[in-house]
Amino acid sequence: MLRFPPDFVWGTATAAYQIEGAAQDDGRAASIWDTFCATPGKVRNGDSGLVACDHYYRLDEDLDVIARLGVGAYRFSVSWPRVVGDDGRVNQKGLDFYRRIVDGLHRRGVRPLVTLYHWDLPQRLEDRGGWTARDTAAEFADYARVVHEALAGEVEEFTTLNEPWVSAFMGYGNGMHAPGRTDQRAAVTAAHHLLLGHGLAAAAMRAADPRTKVGVTLNLSPVVPFSDTDADRDAARRYDGQQNRLFLDALLRGKYPADVVELFRDVTDFAFVRDGDMALIGAPLDHLGINYYRPNLVMDEPGSDDPVRAGVRMPPGVEVTSMGWPVQPEGLTDLLVRLRDDYQPVPLYVTENGAAFDDVIGADGEVDDQRRIAYLRGHLQAAHAALRAGVDLRGYFVWSLLDNFEWAEGYAKRFGLVYVDYATQRRIPKSSARWYAGVIRDGGVENADETR
Numbered sequence: 048m049l050r051f052p053p054d055f056v057w058g059t060a061t062a063a064y065q066i067e068g069a070a071q072d073d074g075r076a077a078s079i080w081d082t083f084c085a086t087p088g089k090v091r092n093g094d095s096g097l098v099a100c101d102h103y104y105r106l107d108e109d110l111d112v113i114a115r116l117g118v119g120a121y122r123f124s125v126s127w128p129r130v131v132g133d134d135g136r137v138n139q140k141g142l143d144f145y146r147r148i149v150d151g152l153h154r155r156g157v158r159p160l161v162t163l164y165h166w167d168l169p170q171r172l173e174d175r176g177g178w179t180a181r182d183t184a185a186e187f188a189d190y191a192r193v194v195h196e197a198l199a200g201e202v203e204e205f206t207t208l209n210e211p212w213v214s215a216f217m218g219y220g221n222g223m224h225a226p227g228r229t230d231q232r233a234a235v236t237a238a239h240h241l242l243l244g245h246g247l248a249a250a251a252m253r254a255a256d257p258r259t260k261v262g263v264t265l266n267l268s269p270v271v272p273f274s275d276t277d278a279d280r281d282a283a284r285r286y287d288g289q290q291n292r293l294f295l296d297a298l299l300r301g302k303y304p305a306d307v308v309e310l311f312r313d314v315t316d317f318a319f320v321r322d323g324d325m326a327l328i329g330a331p332l333d334h335l336g337i338n339y340y341r342p343n344l345v346m347d348e349p350g351s352d353d354p355v356r357a358g359v360r361m362p363p364g365v366e367v368t369s370m371g372w373p374v375q376p377e378g379l380t381d382l383l384v385r386l387r388d389d390y391q392p393v394p395l396y397v398t399e400n401g402a403a404f405d406d407v408i409g410a411d412g413e414v415d416d417q418r419r420i421a422y423l424r425g426h427l428q429a430a431h432a433a434l435r436a437g438v439d440l441r442g443y444f445v446w447s448l449l450d451n452f453e454w455a456e457g458y459a460k461r462f463g464l465v466y467v468d469y470a471t472q473r474r475i476p477k478s479s480a481r482w483y484a485g486v487i488r489d490g491g492v493e494n495a496d497e498t499r
């Protein structure tokens with residue numbers, strides 16, 4: 048057995064727009080994802096989060112599912128447009144929903160970890176420029192203050208942003224996510240304002256209660272050059288700069304890396320960075336969340352019109368998930384060790400890790416997802432290797448509790464420990480849910496040698 052420390056936090060995670068549904072109920076305002084989903088051709092099968100997993104109306108049932116897993120913590124996000132209406136006023140019914148989640152978790156002995164922004168920007172703010180507008184960062188801090196006040200005393204840990212890289216570069220750069228803009232200058236500007244929003248929100252919550260713990264979650268990946276040529280190695284540096292170092296250096300060193308600023312020289316002069324911004328962004332974190340799914344094997348693409356000019360290639364002979372992502376657990380060890388070596392110490396959590404596979408309900412009514420079990424086991428072994436190397440890893444959260452709305456892929460991709468039959472909204476725990484409950488009970492996973 049590979050045993051984890053006794054106080055290691057075992058958890059699972061979701062996000063508001065992906066599971067809640069009730070998108071037009073109880074005063075919830077529209078978000079950029081409602082608008083994006085309603086735009087033909089943006090989301091597979093024209094799916095949307097209108098109903099999703101109907102979690103808003105099935106809260107108690109889902110909290111029981113969480114409790115049965117035996118997790119110590121549950122990471123969920125608050126929907127900004129549910130909490131602040133189109134008139135800019137606080138929507139009490141929206142806030143009450145999150146109080147019910149927190150209370151229900153406490154009653155079941157599960158610690159809540161609240162993420163304030165998991166991509167559902169109020170549409171009214173996008174209409175005023177979205178994350179390209181500096182005011183959005185201030186609006187975010189106001190919203191953070193409201194949620195913090197409502198949940199104060201009940202929630203110790205807040206995560207400001209989930210994966211700002213995705214919000215900025217997929218939302219404003221390549222347009223694959225809401226709001227669907229394709230403008231590199233907008234993407235870099237949005238990245239800065241997201242980080243500024245983090246800094247302002249963290250300061251606001253700490254000012255309200257200095258005991259509040261604040262972190263942020265990044266999607267990070269090791270970046271590996273496709274070949275040993277100078278061109279591919281430089282492409283890997285650029286890719287790593289945009290995906291990892293732009294955010295890590297800002298948050299953990301209080302500055303943007305010079306080579307990344309240079310990379311974007313043709314699209315922006317970074318004039319959006321004002322005095323004091325970097326001190327706010329670089330204020331010490333209580334924890335850093337890492338969402339890890341895969342490494343990226345990167346090749347130089349000189350003809351690309353993207354400033355990074357680097358393309359991702361598939362490593363030969365490696366298993367892929369139904370997202371087309373290679374399964375390479377060793378990348379998680381590499382990433383965690385790199386964070387320990389390259390940056391100032393900060394407690395780390397793997398806030399997301401998991402895989403989509405084409406799960407089916409068998410003749411016996413069960414969902415036997417052995418490939419997901421193998422994926423999770425491999426990644427827990429990799430996390431354990433990082434612990435043995437001295438990394439300060441405090442916890443691990445499986446993505447996701449439930450099958451859910453997988454953004455541009457709609458409902459076609461299933462990441463859950465629990466299968467959702469969308470026609471009936473029936474929840475069916477998969478074999479991986481039982482397996483994960485066993486891991487938590489035992490406090491560890493079997494050694495890699497025993498699973499070969």
Ligand code: IFM
Pocket residue numbers: 062065210338399446453462
């Ligand atoms: O579903 C997403 C989640 O919202 C953010 N991290 C990656 C997951 C899988 O794509």
